[in-house]
Amino acid sequence: MAIEVGNIFEGRVTGVKPFGAFVALPEGRVGMVHISEVSNEYVQDIAAVLHDGDTVKVQVINVAPDGKIALSIKRLLPPAPRAPREGRGPRPNNNGPREGGFRRNGQGGRPQGGRGPARDAAPRVWQPKAPAKSDNLSFEDMMSRFKSQSEEKMADLDHETNNRRGGGYAPRGRRGSR
Structure with missing residues (x-):
């Protein structure tokens, strides 16, 4: 199987440096997983997460013209659940009339799917x-x-x-x- 962007491989960690880990791929090639592509969580010390000889599943995210292969582990992980922000309750339903302004399109200040109030809704x-x-x-x-x-x-x-x-x-x- 050719090494192309988007392909998924299982490889063995051959070296761990402060900035990332090198992973042996098929065809005798080696790619690097940058520390920012190891986990969905912040990684302070990559050596605490990956060690020489570990088998990891990686996705190719870039193949540079000079042959360097960028890999990611976190893109194969399920997204981390987001914790609700503290001090905030549920967002109010703003379907009623605005104070001091007007509504476009009969329902709200912006078309469906917009975020927040329209900038020019109430000058x-x-x-x-x-x-x-x-x-x-x-x-x-x-x-x-x-x-x-x-x-x-x-x-x-x-x-x-x-x-x-x-x-x-x-x-x-x-x-x-x-």
């Missing part, structure tokens, strides 16, 4: 803060308050605009003329 809109009571404020105090509120609005708008465009503002003359 954020700046809402003014309730005006503070102006008990006999001087003109300078009112102007100062107006200026700070105006700067807040501009900063929010600038922040939103940059997030949507994926960058900052560049004047016309500096955009990279040709």
